[in-house]
Amino acid sequence: MKGLLAFFALFVAVLGKETFDGSFGLNNVWMGVTDVAVPVDVRVPFHSLQSIKIYLETQDIEYSIMIEDLQVMLDEEREEMEAAARVPQPRGTDSFDFSRYHTIDEIYSFQDMLVAENPNLVSKIVIGHSYEGRSLNVLKFSTGGTSRPAIWIDTGIHSREWVTQASGTWFAKKIVTDYGRDPALTNILDKMDIFLEIVTNPDGYHFTHNNNRMWRKTRKPNPGSRCDGVDPNRNWDAGFGGPGASGNPCSETYRGPKAHSESEVKSIVDFVKSHGNFKAFISIHSYSQMLLYPYGYTRTPVRDRDELHALAKKAITDLASLYGTRYKYGSIINTIYQASGGTIDWTYNQGIKYSYTFELRDTGRYGFVLPANQIIPTAEETWLALMAIMNHTVRNPY
């Protein structure tokens, strides 16, 4: 057995809620054997701890302790859940605090409240489910018609980019507030529909609240690997497999086993294809303060490069007018890096000309952990850029 290297990760339950009979049953194995040199995770009752350690050491089996005391973790989680249940929920979207970061449950409640308050303007469409079974919710803003030309906006496809989901929530409220009051937005909605997916990667978002604030990808396990998740912005069928994404499941830019393997991506693909009439597609990320157009996977410029470039310049000029925030703009591959399998490369190749990606605040001082007091200013300035793009789209039908 000396040739077989197995690594164990242990965690210890003290005074656990279940009873332990002293033997090491299969219900104590949390991650079972999958392959040689791939670790196994086990839960060890306190009274077995010393003998298990001695056994592993005499067998020359490396181990590390992931969790010192499982019971402590469970107690803390119970406390947190009880505390959360005591927090008063907002009674309507007018009392929703846009200047704070919210949990997925709070955002999903907000969505339902917004629909209930604006039944003639907003509806919720569930376009699919995440790997862990969470619904993928899209808010549809429409004043009627059948399959009108449409604009798509998504936020939160990378879960650690918290200012984006927060901004998406603010955009939703902004649309219902401005319809009938702001001539430009009213004109847009009288001719086009707006679709907004706020929590595009709900499993990842939940994980950033409860486990790892810096989680980016989906949460689907990768068979044969210790590492979970696929980068949903490398999983689209555009330059898939080429340079600009990784084939390693442990990478933050892992493209996945095949294009559209992730339900979070496939659901949007199916929705966009069956709708058939999207004219603009805007995918929102953070951070870097950039407004980007295709391509990411190749240096070949898009056919509409000049128009997209000029529109980007207008949009970031409008954005800067509010607080002076400076954005760079250009194609993905020139401005930030080569990236294959990206969202807007696919949408552009589907014929959706006005395909843009935003990278919101900041440029790295706070990065992903942007202070909550910057949420509303970020959303407000970004909205001006979105309006520039949407205005241009409605005025330039194709």
Next chain:
Amino acid sequence: MATGKLNPNHYPAQRAAKVVQHYLNTRYGSPYRVFFLHRVHSGNAEDVADSGRKYQLEISVQDLISTNTEKCSAEVLFPGGEQQRSPHVQASCEELRKIDTKAQEEALYQQYKTNPSLLAAHLPDSYGHINPEMKPFWHLGAVASSFIMLNESTENTLFNMAQVANVTQLATENDQLRFDYHILLHEMVSQDIIHWKLQVSWSPSGGVKVLQMEQLPHCHHCEKPPNTN
């Protein structure tokens, strides 16, 4: 590789300029002085026979605390060769020493010298918040990180410090305050979060030094349990 006159807003010039930011922080940074790349005005890149690639840059950097901006001229040499080696930087800036932080530094130093008891985690926290009394230690973490980020930078990387996971004060030694830092770096091109442990010393006269550094392995099971964010 981009050669000749560079577009200052595209990534080749931006990545090289970021290296200058890291360099300036290692030379001049303190708990009350942290530089951040503000703008690239112009840039030029050329191959240097057998030695790598050299960038000439005109940039502005901003002191995050005083918010003053300074113009700098800089040269960054990314060495060639098979082994990845650290870039070499030369920079001259207008008036880097102008703002006087001596009084604040001295006060912080005295406060923590005799009773080394600092212990803090998650600077900033998940919501971007840092207690005002902890900000100098966030800044110190950023300056210490700059030594690592400078060492690790190439033409294909862009580093920022993502978060101070935790900082513990050790016993004062040789009149230098000493700290153990666990820091998260974010590398933009790979999108990796990289964990480093650093032992850092600081005093107003001694400046910031990194005494020990250790990269922690990319641990896929190292998710924080609930309630530590």
